Structures are given as C-alpha cells and as structure tokens.
Amino acid sequence: MIVVGGGISGLTAAWRLRADAEVTVLEGAPRIGGKLRTGTLAGVPVDEGAESLMALRPEAVRLAEEVGLGDALCDPAPAPTTLWSNGALRPLPRGHVMGIPTDPDTMAGTGLLSDEGVARLRNEETLPAEPTAEDVSVAEYLGGRLGQETVDRLVEPLLGGVYAGRPDRLSLRTVLPRVAAVAERGEPLLAALRQMRTPGGGSFPRADAPRPVPVQGLRGGTGRLPLAVAAASGARVLTGTRARELQRTPGGRWRVLAATGDGPLLLEADAVILAVPAYEAAELLRPHAPLADADLGAIQHASTAVVTLAFPRAEALVRARGSGPGHIPGEVFPEGNGFLVPAVDGHALKAVTFLSNKWRWQREEAPDVFLLRTSIGRVAEEHRLAVPDRHLVRSSVIELHQALGSIGEPVAARVTRWERGLPQYGVGHIERVARVREAVGKIPGLALCGAAYDGVGVAACVATGTAAARQITEG
Secondary structure, eight states: OEEEOOSHHHHHHHHHTTTTOOOEEEOSSSSSOTTOOEEEETTEEEESSOOOEEOSSSHHHHHHHHTTOGGGEEOOOOOOOEEEETTEEEEOOSSEETTEESSGGGGTTSSSSOHHHHHHHHTGGGSOOOOOOSOOBHHHHHHHHHOHHHIIIIIHHHHHHHHOOOTTTBBHHHHOHHHHHHHHHTOOHHHHHHHHTSTTSOSSOOTTSOOOOOEEEETTOTTHHHHHHHHHHTOEEESSOEEEEEEEOTTSOEEEEEEETTEEEEEEESOEEEOSOHHHHHHHHTTTOHHHHHHHHTOOEEEEEEEEEEEEHHHHHHHHTTTSTTOOOSSSSSOSSEEEOOGGGOOSEEEEEOHHHHOHHHHHHOTTEEEEEEEEOOTTOGGGGSSOHHHHHHHHHHHHHHHHOOOOOOSEEEEEEEEEEEEOOBTTHHHHHHHHHHHHHTSTTEEEOSTTTSOSSHHHHHHHHHHHHHHHHHO
C-alpha cells in the first residue's frame, strides 16, 4: 500500500491500515504533517498552521487519544468571539450561528451593525420564503434574507477565519449545511435557527445553555499529532519524495514514479491513496480518471500567511492598558483569545489569536512574553502576500497597534506562508466531489482523502483518511 501525501489525512489512512497492509507514505516536503507544524519562537513551541482540533466532532480528538496524546489535550480559555469592526474591538453577542444573530435585538447598541442593519435583521421573518432547489452562494442567500451588512460584518469574518474565502463564492450547502437545510425547506431563517436552540429542537445548543468546548489544543503544539500518528502507524515514511506519475501494471497493480533528491524512485503496490491537494491529485489522476481531473482542477485555493510575534509582556501592559481606541477595560490586557476582522474594513489582518491568553501552557512556558499570531490572506488577495516577510511583520504590528493601542515592538517574529493552502468550497462543491468520487470509485485500488472534499479542519481531514482506508480494505 502506498499513501501519497504525509499530512494528517494521509497519515490517518496509514494508521488505519496498519493491521491490514505494509504501508509506505510518500511526502514531497522535507517533513510530514502538512499544515500541522510546530516551530519555536522566543524559546516556546508555537503552531505555524492549525493550532487547535475541532472538539464538537470527535475524529481528531479521538485520534489524539488513540495515539497516546490524550493527556496532552487541553481546553482553551473561555472567551467571546470578538470582531475588530468599525474601529473598535466588539464582542459578538451569544446566540449566533456562524455570525448570524438568532435574536436581532442583541445586536442593538453593539456597534457591529448600523441601525439600518439591525432593522433589516428584524425584518427577516416577514419576508416570503421559497424553497431553494439548487446550491447558491452564502452571500446570495443570506444577503437576500438578512442584508448585505450582516453578511459583510458578521458572517464573512467567521467564514474568512476558517476558509479564507468570500461569501459571494462559498457554497451555502457546503459551509453552512444547517442553514442550507432551512433554505431548502423554504422557511424563515431566524425562527428556524431559534427553534434548533430550544429543548429538543435540533442540533444547535441553546443560547443560555452551557456550551461544549468547541476546540481543544495539544500541550506542546498540534504539530505533535502527525508525528505521533506516523510513529504509531509503523509505516515507512519517505520525505522529500514527490509522486510524479501513477501507472497501472498489466496485472492491475499500481506503480508510483516519484522524484527524490537522489533521483527517480519507482514503487509498486496493490493500492494507492492520494492524500494531496486537489491540484496535485488532478495531475496524477489525469490518465486514469479525466473527469475527476477536470473537477479537481476547478477547485480554487487561497494562499495565507501566519505571523507569530512575541512582545515583552510588561512593556505591552504598561504602554497599552487603556490606551487603545478599541480597548476593552480589564485586569488583563489584551483580553480574550483574539479577534476576527471583516474584509470590508480593508485591513491586511483577517484574524488574530492571543496565544498566551488562549492556551495556558504557552503562558506558563513564556511568562515574560506575550505570544500572539496574525493571519493574512484571503482568496483573490494574493497581492497582500507578494511582499517580503519583514513587510508582513510590519503590517501586523501596525494594525495591532491600531486595534489594541501601542503595545511596543516584538522581540521575535516568525512568518509561515501557506501557498494555495486552503481549498475553496465554491457553489456546487458537493456535486463536484460526488462526481470525483464516482469516477475514482470505478478504479480498483484507488482512493482519495484530504482537505479538498468534506471540510478543511483537522477533524474533517482525519475523517477522510479513515474513509479512504476503509474504502481500500473493503474493496
């Protein structure tokens, strides 16, 4: 068995196959883990990609437990979702669904929406609702029911934080499936979302109920997870080995032609799992499944950058307490776990995470510095990344000062770029993936997994790796 791709999806597949086959994992990069990577800044481990695991669905957390990292799982500090919007840091009231306020009255006086925007929300339940038969963009549906201001200032920042995408391109069915179900039934949206929050009313927790922890982290960084999975799998892992071509032998086996630093490598196996980005899978599938090649090649990708910064804690506290235009008064500064930024405000930043607040272990390991990370880059914003690393650091510091006040200068910085790192789930994505799977499903001994199919989060990727392994073993 050959798994092409050593990210968490491919490594999960290898681990699931450990009892059924000898597995070789080919990874083109010098290291395994994909977007789960932990580096060091100011002597402290810091995640350069995903820094948490979805806990509302079990796959990633369960995998961590299964490979011996259960004791390292930790909860983030509780904090509201906060937006840097209209020049200030503004907490989003509880009771929202991916930024959609289920009670419009909670938005009054928050500064997140204008009076006209709040009035537009209140009007939603009076609008006619016709069943939506086909997939549409998030902006098309929500803009029509809630108004464009709500889309731009409340929904887009949350979706942008996950997908680095645009609401006018993202598929409603894929990224907001529960909302899409309401649209397909032709019901007023806010009433339906509130009903889901009532006892016995559905899958959303009530606004006044204790909320489950949505994510968990790993002490020492989430980059520990792929390393532990690889070790537990017993697979042979070849880094710096990029698959260039898939060939089918006369006997029905697979040959993988790969490029290495020492020259070409030819491997043969009964089955292959492609756990690579959509554009790489498309190239490998072209001779065998041209229809899948076309659909995978049509998936757009967003490039992003993560800028991790360490500020002197004492200096930041002295210089910034109470001084920022958007400062939220309190004993600790900055408060909360970070903030999201609406694209409509024109800032370079799209998200900021206060690592020293969110994760207790990072605060304890570096008590003298304040660690945070910024995220830059959305789809169609490649120009923001076409600058040297030092410019990304400078842009981050300038906008942090605008949002928080003068917190001084960082003593250390780290820039990690993720070129074409986030697949975009455009309108019709579910149908596109179904066509790909139908085409590949007709080819014995071949399966796909990764972030391009059923979700970009770690839990979703783990689920696709498990499904690909099952597909191979069950034939």
